[in-house]
Amino acid sequence: MTTTEIAPSLHPAGPLTEAREKMGRRFAYGFLILSIVPILIGYAWLIIATLSIRTEGLLPRNAEGGIGGFTLRNWDFITDSAIWNAMLNSLLIAVAMVIGVGVASTAGGYALSRMKFAGRKGFLSMTLVLHAFKAEMLLIAIFFVLRWLGDIPLIGDYIGFNSVGGVALVMIALELPLGIWLMKGFFDNLPWDMERAALIDGASRFRVWWQIMLPQVRPGLAALSLFTFIAGWNAYLVPFTFTVGTKVANMPVFLSQLISDTAPTNWNQVAAVGLFQMVPLIIFFIFTQELLLNIYAGGSKGT
Amino acid sequence: MRVELENLSKSWDGVVGADNITLDIADGELVAFLGPSGCGKTTTLLMVAGIYKPTGGTISFDGQIVNAVAPKDRGIGMVFQSYALYPHMTVFGNISYPLRLQKLEKDEIRQRVQQVVDMMGIGDLLDRKIAQLSGGQQQRVSLGRALVKEPQLLLFDEPLSNLDARLRLTMRGEIKRLQKDLGITSIYVTHDQIEAMTMADRIAVMSKGVLQAYDVPEALYDRPKTLFVAGFVGNPPMNFFDVEIVQADGDFRAKSGGIDLVIPSDRAEKAAAVKGKVVMGLRPEDVDLVDDTSPATEGLTLTGETTVVEPLGREDLVQVSIDGVEMRVLVDKTKGVRVGDNIELAVNTTKIQLFDPETEQSLLWA
Numbered sequence: 001m002t003t004t005e006i007a008p009s010l011h012p013a014g015p016l017t018e019a020r021e022k023m024g025r026r027f028a029y030g031f032l033i034l035s036i037v038p039i040l041i042g043y044a045w046l047i048i049a050t051l052s053i054r055t056e057g058l059l060p061r062n063a064e065g066g067i068g069g070f071t072l073r074n075w076d077f078i079t080d081s082a083i084w085n086a087m088l089n090s091l092l093i094a095v096a097m098v099i100g101v102g103v104a105s106t107a108g109g110y111a112l113s114r115m116k117f118a119g120r121k122g123f124l125s126m127t128l129v130l131h132a133f134k135a136e137m138l139l140i141a142i143f144f145v146l147r148w149l150g151d152i153p154l155i156g157d158y159i160g161f162n163s164v165g166g167v168a169l170v171m172i173a174l175e176l177p178l179g180i181w182l183m184k185g186f187f188d189n190l191p192w193d194m195e196r197a198a199l200i201d202g203a204s205r206f207r208v209w210w211q212i213m214l215p216q217v218r219p220g221l222a223a224l225s226l227f228t229f230i231a232g233w234n235a236y237l238v239p240f241t242f243t244v245g246t247k248v249a250n251m252p253v254f255l256s257q258l259i260s261d262t263a264p265t266n267w268n269q270v271a272a273v274g275l276f277q278m279v280p281l282i283i284f285f286i287f288t289q290e291l292l293l294n295i296y297a298g299g300s301k302g303t
Numbered sequence: 304m305r306v307e308l309e310n311l312s313k314s315w316d317g318v319v320g321a322d323n324i325t326l327d328i329a330d331g332e333l334v335a336f337l338g339p340s341g342c343g344k345t346t347t348l349l350m351v352a353g354i355y356k357p358t359g360g361t362i363s364f365d366g367q368i369v370n371a372v373a374p375k376d377r378g379i380g381m382v383f384q385s386y387a388l389y390p391h392m393t394v395f396g397n398i399s400y401p402l403r404l405q406k407l408e409k410d411e412i413r414q415r416v417q418q419v420v421d422m423m424g425i426g427d428l429l430d431r432k433i434a435q436l437s438g439g440q441q442q443r444v445s446l447g448r449a450l451v452k453e454p455q456l457l458l459f460d461e462p463l464s465n466l467d468a469r470l471r472l473t474m475r476g477e478i479k480r481l482q483k484d485l486g487i488t489s490i491y492v493t494h495d496q497i498e499a500m501t502m503a504d505r506i507a508v509m510s511k512g513v514l515q516a517y518d519v520p521e522a523l524y525d526r527p528k529t530l531f532v533a534g535f536v537g538n539p540p541m542n543f544f545d546v547e548i549v550q551a552d553g554d555f556r557a558k559s560g561g562i563d564l565v566i567p568s569d570r571a572e573k574a575a576a577v578k579g580k581v582v583m584g585l586r587p588e589d590v591d592l593v594d595d596t597s598p599a600t601e602g603l604t605l606t607g608e609t610t611v612v613e614p615l616g617r618e619d620l621v622q623v624s625i626d627g628v629e630m631r632v633l634v635d636k637t638k639g640v641r642v643g644d645n646i647e648l649a650v651n652t653t654k655i656q657l658f659d660p661e662t663e664q665s666l667l668w669a
Contacts, residue, residue, distance in 0.1 A: 191385055191387065193383040193384070193385045193387035193460075194385075194387045194388075194389065196349070196352070196354050196374075196381070196383070196387065197381065197383060197387040197388075197389075197448075198389070198400075199353075199354065199373075199374045199375065200352060200353075200354075200374045200375065200377075200379060200380070200381050201375070201400050201401040201404060201448070201452075202375035202401050202404035202405060202452075203375070203404055207404075212389055215389075215391040216390065216391065
């Protein structure tokens, strides 16, 4: 918000109401602190675990059972190119999803919200119904589609079975019903008059969408991008099903490959990889959080 | 620019928005579309703007039918009730937007925007964001954006409805002055009849999608052609009574319950042909309290008991019950009328209106 106005207090600031306000604020902070303590403990545990040979609760233990035994051995995987490859694949899937879902949802959401065309209602209800199908139910059918896509000359290798592109394509398709409905909702809330004004000012319909309407739904688009990025980054079932081997594995699949049926699993290493997987998400969130919190900024006043 | 609407209609799946609207607007004229919400005035305006496609009839600008012309090619500027400014742009960005779309030179854009903001008195706000402006400032920006294109036709869609009363009064005068100075043909949609009366050269009164009357303000006020126009134009609204016109001793009398008034024969004769009841209309300002200075005359008075007194400042709006029939009248506040008083009112019967209750058409000005 760039507004500099300060809302006047509803009540005259007497000493009594001031004290009450202070109490209320203390209570709110107390509640918030209490509710994040378990989460913080969980993270602390995770971080301690990645730096020790083994742990008992929050306490790291060395080989003799005493406190200690810190090590960086669990982080050895960082020098392994396989994890960087997995991270790159995760990033590719997530970014492709953000772009694909973003473009298709804003364009589709706008059309469904503002334009009249045959089959609009049917399309809307169908996307809802499709969203009700869980990805698991569709795996076999999608497998055949991806096999068929893989047979397309030239681009088949990039969007077919066992390719990062294929996984991204499937993930985009699964995410689209939510994205389109979400963006349609945001467009529904925009006043028609703004659009009419732009049309009269000389803008084409495409320009109205791009220059006038899209800036108004930016907070919504940011939220959708964040959801989509997280969904893409953490995607497990689809990449696990439609990829073979380590070359096209993404982070969650890589992580699962550390857990072996035949050899003992180094859980502290699994924890380290898990923590490593979170780093980009945290960076992404830091950059989008202001946009997300700004959801109520902008918009025309007095309507 | 001359604007002609001919049999203009718009309906959606059987719901009629505008029904056979025919009217013409002369070059440089300001015409108000007046009517209650949902009467089709905004629908008609949006058809003129090219946002809605008419389902029937034609719109002509200077004799050219423009039904199929896109909004941007119609040479119009529009001001909206919600201002419809682009919140992500500055004031300069908003006003210059139509010019930037025309791909004009930067210098020319700057110069024309400057000219408009100077005219609107918002020159110091150019770099502000829209959310930082007050309602009145936003409306000025919106007007500036409409004017910067140098339009042939200005469309106003209830532009003052969101402003407070005092600001509305100022902007009313300002818009009218601008419109006359620039000589731009304008259509002004409003539900506020005072706005329409004070600003418009002619008023088109609409109801339920139908054009009820199209005339200069004084004519609508003095010679309403339909019951709807009589009831809608004028504030406080006209009183209506169901009366019978009877002829006795050479006088025409309107009778019903406690009402027995002598009607001037030139008006009554036209109504005498109607058998049974007619609707008599009487404006609240066309009566006077009977006292020492204005004595009563037989056949020209009404008596009743006051039930409500609303002080309006200069006058009191008094509700009188005349043998069970409620009537609102304006009374000089110095007369000190109180609730429960029995008062006698002298009626200016030369101002009486008469309507056919079936067709709701005026019997006097058909």
